[in-house]
Amino acid sequence: MTGRIVKVKNNTLPSVRDWWTQPDVLAMLLAEKRSESTRRAYDRDVKHFFAMMFGVESTAEYVVRFLALPGAQALEWVVRYKAKMIGQGLSEATVNRRLSALRALTHKGRVLGVCSYTLEDIKGETVMKYRDTSGITPQEFKQILWTCDRTTAKGVRDYALLRLLWDNALRRGEIAKLTMGDFDRQNSKLLVLGKGRGSQKEKIDLTPKTRDAICYWLAFRGLASTKDALFVALDLNTPGHPLTDAGIAKMVRTRAKKANITKPLSPHRIRHSSITAALDAGQSVREVQKLSRHSKLETLMIYDDNRQQHQLKVSSVLADLV
Numbered sequence: 001m002t003g004r005i006v007k008v009k010n011n012t013l014p015s016v017r018d019w020w021t022q023p024d025v026l027a028m029l030l031a032e033k034r035s036e037s038t039r040r041a042y043d044r045d046v047k048h049f050f051a052m053m054f055g056v057e058s059t060a061e062y063v064v065r066f067l068a069l070p071g072a073q074a075l076e077w078v079v080r081y082k083a084k085m086i087g088q089g090l091s092e093a094t095v096n097r098r099l100s101a102l103r104a105l106t107h108k109g110r111v112l113g114v115c116s117y118t119l120e121d122i123k124g125e126t127v128m129k130y131r132d133t134s135g136i137t138p139q140e141f142k143q144i145l146w147t148c149d150r151t152t153a154k155g156v157r158d159y160a161l162l163r164l165l166w167d168n169a170l171r172r173g174e175i176a177k178l179t180m181g182d183f184d185r186q187n188s189k190l191l192v193l194g195k196g197r198g199s200q201k202e203k204i205d206l207t208p209k210t211r212d213a214i215c216y217w218l219a220f221r222g223l224a225s226t227k228d229a230l231f232v233a234l235d236l237n238t239p240g241h242p243l244t245d246a247g248i249a250k251m252v253r254t255r256a257k258k259a260n261i262t263k264p265l266s267p268h269r270i271r272h273s274s275i276t277a278a279l280d281a282g283q284s285v286r287e288v289q290k291l292s293r294h295s296k297l298e299t300l301m302i303y304d305d306n307r308q309q310h311q312l313k314v315s316s317v318l319a320d321l322v
Contacts, residue, residue, distance in 0.1 A: 024060035045101035067109035071117030135273030160213040172267035181226030
């Protein structure tokens with residue numbers, strides 16, 4: 001079957017025949033990602049590549065035209081893209097993230113039969129695995145808790161949120177996804193949709209303080225169905241709407257400022273702080289892994305290594321020898 005070639009303004013990429021309905025490879029790639037943040041990041045990074053290298057939008061047609069390039073030519077464009085990003089002084093993490101998005105795009109293209117090459121030979125930038133696990137002390141966190149006026153709905157809600165962030169080291173995204181049905185007040189349990197767990201929720205235990213804080217908040221929240229959000233916004237613009245992860249982050253910053261905490265604070269920094277505090281309190285790394293729910297013990301070891309300052313201890317021993 002012979003088709004007419006579609007005329008397009010950009011001549012860099014090969015054209016697609018108009019009798020063939022090309023698949024929307026990017027849309028299909030994004031649709032299979034469960035995390036909204038992952039979908040946004042992939043979409044943004046792919047758009048950046050097409051805008052920077054070809055001056056076009058990442059439409060379904062232009063994506064297929066790129067995927068239909070000969071392998072050597074496609075790799076050349078991606079190598080140039082990587083060089084441009086490095087030339088702009090972008091961080092290794094940003095470069096690697098954007099290359100990862102392109103690898104995922106070409107992989108999806110191969111699965112759909114519109115791409116014949118792989119980008120696996122284009123390596124990312126070497127990144128030193130370091131995580132700043134510093135945060136706030138338990139006493140400083142107490143100061144933040146004290147800013148919550150527990151005679152008001154906002155104070156009660158924020159106190160319960162802060163309890164979850166500290167006592168259970170939850171991520172803000174995990175809290176934002178909680179529904180009324182996830183809370184089992186009778187058994188002091190909470191169902192959490194953890195990071196990288198797909199649609200499988202895991203059951204965690206709540207301390208009496210955290211359970212009571214949530215129960216007190218529900219007295220203010222009022223009746224709701226099991227599918228409704230456990231925590232809702234209370235501001236004038238979106239009252240009653242599900243509290244977003246951005247709303248939780250804003251709450252933490254506001255409370256920290258009221259408590260005169262000068263260091264930058266975020267929900268994840270509170271998570272770091274609670275994990276470190278648990279290790280300082282004598283809990284083993286294995287025990288704390290049950291709290292943090294890190295899939296890899298090596299990740300948690302970073303917290304323990306930073307806390308114990310092994311390098312400084314060894315350096316001090318060497319210094320005393322001479």
